[in-house]
Amino acid sequence: MNRLAYHLLDVFAEQPFAGNPLAVVSEADGLKPERMQAIAREFNLSETAFVLASRDPVHTAALRIFTPTMELPFAGHPTLGAACLIAALRAPDMIGRQPLQIVLEEQAGAVVCEVSRFKGVLRGSFAPPRPPALDGLLSDRAEIAAALGLGASEIGFDNHEPAIASAGLPFAFVPVNGLSALNRIAPNFSRFPAAFRLERPAVFVYARETADPAHHVQARVFIPALGVREDPATGSAASAFAAVAVHFEQPDDGEHEIVIEQGFAIGRPSHIGLTLRVADGALVETRVGGACVKIGEGVLTI
Known part of the structure; x- marks a missing residue:
């Protein structure tokens, strides 16, 4: 039996029970896509994100994103939420001093994010993988x-x-x-x-x-x-x-x-x-x- 840590976040909000809820499975290496889809269906949120080791060592992590019914090549609130979570888990002291750059490998391409903490609130931003x-x-x-x-x-x-x-x-x-x-x-x-x-x-x-x-x-x-x-x-x-x-x-x-x-x-x-x-x-x-x-x-x- 596998034990997988997950985290629940509200994204695009400064307080709980606002914004868009998100589940992030933080160490998803080894999970097959069909198991990721089943987990997303179990959470039944608009999206669930899975963090994996990056293929390119200069990037921070890879990210796969699933709705309850299918995988997406890119989505905004999972990208932002996952970037903020990774920064908080891996460098909690640094994000209070300076913005951190997080690069996520998504199916649509590498997404460059920036995360900071101000007055106790995590904030992030990203550039979309393709020009609008x-x-x-x-x-x-x-x-x-x-x-x-x-x-x-x-x-x-x-x-x-x-x-x-x-x-x-x-x-x-x-x-x-x-x-x-x-x-x-x-x-x-x-x-x-x-x-x-x-x-x-x-x-x-x-x-x-x-x-x-x-x-x-x-x-x-x-x-x-x-x-x-x-x-x-x-x-x-x-x-x-x-x-x-x-x-x-x-x-x-x-x-x-x-x-x-x-x-x-x-x-x-x-x-x-x-x-x-x-x-x-x-x-x-x-x-x-x-x-x-x-x-x-x-x-x-x-």
Whole structure:
């Protein structure tokens, strides 16, 4: 019988029972993928991460990420949570003095993370494994509205239109005209494939209106094809949103900070920090960050 240590964290939150819950199996070498999938199904969280020895000795660790139904090549909150946990376990004294760089080998590529501790709170950030890119616009507002249980007139605000973007995982991005529409979404998942033109539809619906006026957008994310009806905080979607923001907002050259609220509609308030650097009108650098809190640990006996 094997004994495997695991840790439970809430990611993109500064306090327990907010953000996106995550299970991390910290020494998963020797586990076969089918056993990892079974463990992820047992935890039944949006994702479970498995830390393994890196193939390249200059990297910190390898990371495999599973939803309850499948493996993902990259995902944001498991990346951030695993990086924060590894830093806390391997170098607890150092992260209070200076930021630590953690490089995780994921199927989508090597992901460079940075972890620090400020006033007792772990914070991390990462650069997505692929540059965020806008892959096209979605024109059928009536079909999109029907898939979300909204009226067609509620889709879009200012010059924002529904679009597809990706930073490793493709998402449909749907702007709606306020928190009233965002909170009234009643998704009809059977209509998602036709509405969003994705094989495994993942949908990020956002409004400019926010709970905190200092923040920039509030979002809800639905990923039914991955066994996640609604996700409390989605770092991979936030990464891709950088391309959406630059396309529609056309910010000046320089560095820009965006705070995304997510999970408010399901009682898991999350705050995702998105840093953009624009040069000559183009997005040249993206980082996603937030806080992480460990809430428990245990041992699997399998």
